[in-house]
Amino acid sequence: MNGHLHEDLLDGEPIRWLEHGEGSPxxxxxxxxxxxxxxxxxxxxxSGRSLALEMAGYGSSIPDGEDRDLSLSAQAxxxxxxxxxxxxEAPVLVGHDLGGGVAQIAATRAPGRFSGLVxxxxxxxxxxxxxxxxAMRSAAPALRYLPESLLYPSFVQLIHxxxxxxxxxxESIGVHWQHYVAHGAARSLMRQVTSLRVEDTIAVADQLPGLGLPARVVWGDADQFQKVEYGRRLAADLGTTLQPIPGxxxxxxxDHPDVIAAAVNELLTPPSTGAAPGRGTAHDR
Known part of the structure; x- marks a missing residue:
């Protein structure tokens, strides 16, 4: 495993994260x-100190999701x-999938807490x-107690x-499925999907253009789940240009950790002029 797992209590509730490296957070x-x-x-x-947060109710924290608010707003x-x-203090904030929604909400609530957004x-x-x-959410009552053997093929198909x-x-199937098997796949997934509210990202959408944070938006342009058109809109609102990953x-x-890390490192490394990377740079426009 890359990184060391840390665990602590946040207001009496377990919270876990992976850490790797040192330097700018x-x-x-x-x-x-x-x-x-x-x-x-x-x-x-x-090229810094990476802290990968585990959202409540996910991964090894699945059991801690019982009776807790797992919405993106609560996670932020x-x-x-x-x-x-x-x-x-002042980390570059990086988000993928739901974590990208959490990042948007956190950044709009406290833009001064972050030095950049990827x-x-x-x-x-x-x-x-x-x-x-x-579909899973609408069928949640019936699916909640399905055996793992019936849910696994759908999980595999989704990952592929x-x-x-x-x-x-x-590799990803092995890494991520183990947490669901350990904690009851059907109940865990159902708890996760029934907590999702699209209103959480809609509520902050009009605040994105005014964030003023240095930003990078990197997108697999063949994504069937989150279409690249949304990435272009997001990049425009954040004052940057979309960086597509062809195919x-x-x-x-x-699949493309080098591309993601390079985008993060751009915000960690000031330009040669010595000025902090910011909104309105040639790269951003």
């Missing part, structure tokens, strides 16, 4: 159906309180939940559809 937030290990190939390439609130707890194939606006998640690197997809699909941190 970078906070990475995963989505569904993954965990901080989504970033396992990105973290060693980042936890992230901000966790930053206070660990004493991390989003990759993130939920945004009304881009989500995707059809397969909507989201990867353009087959070997990395197979890239949804799970870019696993």
């Amino acid at each position: 970078v906070v990475l937030v995963h989505g569904i159906p993954t965990s901080p290990r989504l970033w396992r190939h990105v973290m060693p390439l980042v 609130d936890r992230l901000l309180r966790w930053l206070d707890m660990v004493g991390v 989003l990759t194939n993130a939920v945004c606006y009304d881009s989500w939940p995707i059809p397969s998640v909507k 559809r989201g990867h353009d690197d087959r070997a990395r997809a197979l 890239g699909r949804h799970f870019t941190p696993e």
Whole structure:
């Protein structure tokens, strides 16, 4: 495993994160159906101190999701309180999938807490939940007690559809499925999907153009889950230009960690002029 797992209590509730490296801080937030290990190939390439937060109710924290608010709004609130707890100041905030939505909400609530924002194939606006998640949510009462053997093929298909690197997809299945098996796949997934509210990202959409944070938006342009058109809109609102990954699909941190890490490192490394990277630079416009 890349990074060391840390665990602490945040207002009496367990919170976990992976850490790797040292230097300027970078906070990475995963989505569904993954965990901080989504970033396992990105973290060693980042030229700073990477902290990959595990959202409540995901990964090894699945059991802690019982009777807790797992909405993106609540996850963003936890992230901000966790930053206070660990004493991390002005990190570059990085989000993928649901974690990208969490990053947008956290950044709009406290833009002064972050030095930059990197989003990759993130939920945004009304881009989500995707059809397969909507189907799971509507069938949640019936699916909640399905045996793992019936749910596993759908999980495998979802992961393969989201990867353009087959070997990395197979690795990803093993990495992420283990948490669901350990904690009851059907109940865990149902708890996750029934907590999702598209209103959380819609509510902050009009605040994105005024954020004023240095930003990078990197997108697998063949993503079937979060379409590249949403990435272009997000980039325009954040005052930057979309960086497409030709043929890239949804799970870019696993298939294209070098591209994601390079975008993060751009915001960690000031330009040669010595000025901090910012909105309105030639790259951004």
